[in-house]
Amino acid sequence: MCPALGWNSEMTSCADRAAVQRATAGHAFSQSKNNAGRSLNRTPSPHLLQRQGSDPTSARLRASESPTRRRGSSSASASATGPQQQQLPEEDCMRLNPSFAGIALRSLLAIDLWMSKRLGVCAEEDSSWGSVRPLMKIIEISGHGIPWIAVTLYCMWKSDSAAGQEIMLNLLLALLLDVVLVGIVKALVRRRRPSHNRMDMFASFSVDRYSFPSGHATRAAMGARFLLTHLVLAAPVRVLVLLWAVLVGLSRVMLGRHNVTDVAFGFLMGYFQYSLVEALWVSTAGLQKLLGVLG
């Protein structure tokens, strides 16, 4: 866990360690093939770090201060080493000179953590807005997958027109697709929920210990787009649907369940999930044909 950025990953710290390791390796590289080989595979010994400048930071600075010089000096020694090792200095240059995108991403994540912590005003009963927590939890349930699936099944069952059934069938498929896609992304990214979150959420899967993206936000964006497209609603109701979607997203951060970027990405993902549902739209006639073929 990186304390500065809060991602569930050792990426940052590992990258730093790897950079120091490679910097050390680069130094040892020009000395002898055996030494270089050893330093590539191990964490640098304190002794070696000391020779380079007493601490990992100075070792890293030293290694990055002159990429050209490093490249030049190592290419001389590279002739004495294997082709695999010849590629290393190039790689060092890329890793040790952080790109603009890398810095921008780190800054965004730091801002994200800071903002999410400040907005998590209902994370506990005794938080500054703790009295609003019960209301936020009602909004949370309104965006949960189980009520959405239950209501969709009920409407499908009650619908007396083929068109209504088709719409509800596709909403049901959309909700199932959403659960699967969100689960996959959460399992891949594995970002931990904010530390101020209390894990007292109604009915969740094990993958829901991860926070990126917010499943409530994907469902809110996809569901709102779906309802606004397929139901004939009066203008005030349309506004209410949009307002509800925004509130669901906001409540995730206020309850401390998510960071802002989890919700922002969730909205984006839900928006595009709806486009996917439209592209894969299943008609009842098509479904009956498919069932006929299968049966």
Ligand SMILES: CC(C)=CCC/C(C)=C/COP(=O)(O)O
């Ligand atoms: C059990 C079903 C059908 C869906 C799980 C709903 C759930 C608990 C999603 C997690 O949402 P966040 O990622 O926004 O916390």
